[in-house]
Amino acid sequence: MTAKPVADYSNFEALDLRIGRITEVKPFPRARNPSYKVAVDFGEEIGVKWSSAQITRYSEEELLGKSVVCIVNFAPRNIAGFQSEVLIMGAANAAGETVILTPESDATIGGAIY
Numbered sequence: 001m002t003a004k005p006v007a008d009y010s011n012f013e014a015l016d017l018r019i020g021r022i023t024e025v026k027p028f029p030r031a032r033n034p035s036y037k038v039a040v041d042f043g044e045e046i047g048v049k050w051s052s053a054q055i056t057r058y059s060e061e062e063l064l065g066k067s068v069v070c071i072v073n074f075a076p077r078n079i080a081g082f083q084s085e086v087l088i089m090g091a092a093n094a095a096g097e098t099v100i101l102t103p104e105s106d107a108t109i110g111g112a113i114y
Contacts, residue, residue: 016073017113018042019103020049020086025060028052030080038063040086043110046072052084057097069101069113 024039034056041048049072055063069089076083089101 014073015071017089018046018070018072019107019109019111019113020068020070020072021109022063022066022068023048025063027060028080028082030082032080035079036060036063037082038088040068040070040088041109042070042072043108045110049085050083051086051088052077052079052082053088053090053100054098055088055090055100057099063100066100067103067107067109069103 020040020042022038023041026037028035028037031052031054033054035052035054036056038051038053038055039048040051049070051070071087071089072085074087076085078084090098091101093099
């Protein structure tokens with residue numbers, strides 16, 4: 001893997017990372033890669049935002065109620081006619097599947113990550 005350029009702290013400060021809770025999951029058959037349409041609640045300040053997420057290793061039922069780490073200040077992205085408003089953070093597991101990043105603490109929904 002090629003190393004990425006060095007980022008300074010201002011690059012990190014530009015990202016608005018928040019804790020959200022998944023409140024709704026819908027199939028997304030129009031997406032090029034297997035995906036769901038996922039509603040994530042960030043509390044009163046931000047409200048509910050939608051994401052197109054390639055996290056189909058989980059069932060819809062497994063995802064409901066999960067807390068997730070998200071970037072909430074990317075510009076919306078049109079994916080197969082759907083406006084994806086937030087990026088749910090994930091990483092690859094040993095099998096190459098995308099797993100979601102979930103906080104193991106009682107972090108407040110909508111709370112900033114720093």
